[in-house]
Amino acid sequence: MDFAYDARTEELRGKLLAFMDDFVYPAETVAHEQRELLASPWDTPQVVEDLKAEARRQGLWNLFFVNQHSLPDAEYGAGLTNLQYAPLAEITGRSPQLAPTALNCAAPDTGNMELLAQFASDEQKKQWLEPLLSGEIRSAFAMTEPEVASSDATNIETRIERDGDEYVVTGRKWYISGAMNPDCKIFIVMGKTDPDGSDVRRQQSMVLVPRDTPGVEIRRAMQVYGYEDHYHGGHAEVVFDGARVPASALIGEEGGGFAIAQARLGPGRIHHCMRLIGMAERAIELMCRRAVSREAFGKPLAQQGVVHNWIADARVSVEQLRLLVLKTAWLMDTVGNRGAHAEIQAIKIATPRAVVDIIDKAVQLHGAGGVSQDFPLAELWAGARTLKLADGPDEVHQRSLARRELGRYV
Incomplete structure (x- = not known):
């Protein structure tokens, strides 16, 4: 068994360790000071944008996008394997509020981008995946609900009902990470399209719901042990009150959620x-x-x-x-x-x-x-x-x- 990192991993580790020492750790105090002066606590401090620009300049961008779906490296990221990415993610964990965001490797965007790359249509990828990959927008994954034990996803009560050429989304979600960030432009919403279906694992579907859709209400920020996690866009309670999206907003197929x-x-x-x-x-x-x-x-x-x-x-x-x-x-x-x-x-x-x-x-x-x-x-x-x-x-x-x-x- 060979426990050494390969040459590509060592190269990126060296660059990332230097990036952390030279830019990220010094920015921790600066980010806190800048946040105190922002009009809204959910806005992004300028130092974070500076970190993102420097990370892109150094080629430390979208490292998370593991080449596991036969995706072109140049199109989606660095083309690393999970084994190559693991020690890099560890380094970013030393400053979890800043480093993952600086590299465009922060949750929930990472999971959402992988989901879109694997399951979205070409049109959906162009509209949402591409700006996420470039860091122009942020996203959220709306699954957890306050009224049911969401550890069992089959309990989810949000309804996604077909009405002609549209889907109507009705439900209440909470702890939706990233939703307080004004740059969060899209929700991936999981709900039931077939609540009475015999197979409880085929009742759910996912749809893309833009933040500015009528009927979408960001009700409040949820605290986590007293923290609001401003750097990652907080964790929101979100209500979907008859929010309508076109049928083309469905990700994959009905029942595939x-x-x-x-x-x-x-x-x-x-x-x-x-x-x-x-x-x-x-x-x-x-x-x-x-x-x-x-x-x-x-x-x-x-x-x-x-x-x-x-x-x-x-x-x-x-x-x-x-x-x-x-x-x-x-x-x-x-x-x-x-x-x-x-x-x-x-x-x-x-x-x-x-x-x-x-x-x-x-x-x-x-x-x-x-x-x-x-x-x-x-x-x-x-x-x-x-x-x-x-x-x-x-x-x-x-x-x-x-x-x-x-x-x-x-």
């Missing part, structure tokens, strides 16, 4: 796990710097036995997780997302759980500073903890993975 959602979520889950490892590395770095710079009870924190345990355990966890994520990426490249299904579930269970614990220890070591706005740890913890729910809660993946294991003995 569930399958499309599953195809979208696979890559999204591994992207989250890649970035989580970067978040853990940032937490370990902050933990070590704090430990060597502070004293308590007559000696540096770095000489306290419990601190040794925290740091050692964190390093072991990160190395284990990285290997599992890289194996999953390799499987996705070699046998496809379906062939890597068990491993995708495993990393989705293991990674947020371990990273939450690592960040929590870093918070503890920082004392009051750890929960303050002066360090990124509190926001990192909130993001990592949320990922135990996002893209399917841990328990759903545990249930499926356990069934797979038990199936060997039945």
Whole structure:
């Protein structure tokens, strides 16, 4: 087994590490200061636009777009494999509010672009995929609903009803990531076109609903542990009150929504796990710097036995997780997302759980500073903890993975 990164990955890692040091980390404070002066907290600070321009200039743009659908590299991105992209996504996870956006590699746009590339018509790609790829607009994926347990997508109640040459969308969604951003111009909405169908996994469809469609109301921003996630466009409650779109807005075929959602979520889950490892590395770095710079009870924190345990355990966890994520990426490249299904579930269970614990220890070591706005740890913890729910809660993946294991003995 060869654990070394290939030449292409090493080249991009070097460029990206330098980009982080030279541009992203210095921009973190600047972005916060600029945001305080914006007319709306959902507007994009100028420094973020500057980062995007520099990333494009350096060829660090759309790196996420893995060449897994036989897509032309020059048309859709860098043409990397999952295994090549994984260590790059990890680096961006060290500054999750700025780096993914700077590279046009931020959720939910990444998953939406992959969905459109795989399932959209040529007309839909031209209208929505191309401006997303160029960073001209942002997007949102409207699936989760407040009135049902959305961990089971068959529960979704939003209706998408055919009326002549149009579809009428009626329903209430929430925690729709990115929807507060004024640059979010398009919603991919999942709802039921056949609510009484005998196959519960063929009842759902997806349609494209422009933000300015009459009947679309961005009702409010939803907080996540007190944060509003301004950098990624927040998480909104959105109401679709008889919103009408042309029949050509349907993605794929009627009844194909569930399958499309599953195809979208696979890559999204591994992207989250890649970035989580970067978040853990940032937490370990902050933990070590704090430990060597502070004293308590007559000696540096770095000489306290419990601190040794925290740091050692964190390093072991990160190395284990990285290997599992890289194996999953390799499987996705070699046998496809379906062939890597068990491993995708495993990393989705293991990674947020371990990273939450690592960040929590870093918070503890920082004392009051750890929960303050002066360090990124509190926001990192909130993001990592949320990922135990996002893209399917841990328990759903545990249930499926356990069934797979038990199936060997039945």
